[in-house]
Amino acid sequence: MKTFEDLEVYQKALDFTIIIFKLTDDKAINRNIVYQLERASLSISNNIAEGFELQSNRQFVKFLYIAKASCGECRNLLTVTHKLEQIETYNDLKTKSLEVSKQLANFIKYLKNSEIR
16 A cells, blocks of 8 residues: 555544535534534544654554544544434434544554554
8 A cells, every 4th residue: 555545444434524514514514513523524534634644653653543532532423413303314424433433543553564564
C-alpha cells in the first residue's frame, strides 16, 4: 500500500462519511446533532489519513484509536437521532459504523503485532 487511499478501512470510512453528510442534509435532524455528527464522521477518515502520513506504526495506531473513538461517537449520535425519531435508516447506519469500527480494531491489532515499525 502506497497511500492511505489504498486502505480498505479508509475507503469504508470515507463512504460512511459521505452517507452521513447526505443524511444530515435533511432539515429534520437537530442542527446541533448535525454539526457534531458531521465532524465525528469526518474525523474517522481524517485520522486514518493523518496517522498513515506519519510513517510510524506507533503513531498510526494512536490515530486509528482516535478514528475508532469517533466511530463510537457517531453511533451515539445516531442513537440519539433515532430515539428522537429524526432518522429512518438507523439500523443500516449503525451496522455500517460497526463494520468500520471492527475493521479499525482488526487493523490496530495487525499493526501492533507487525514487525514493521
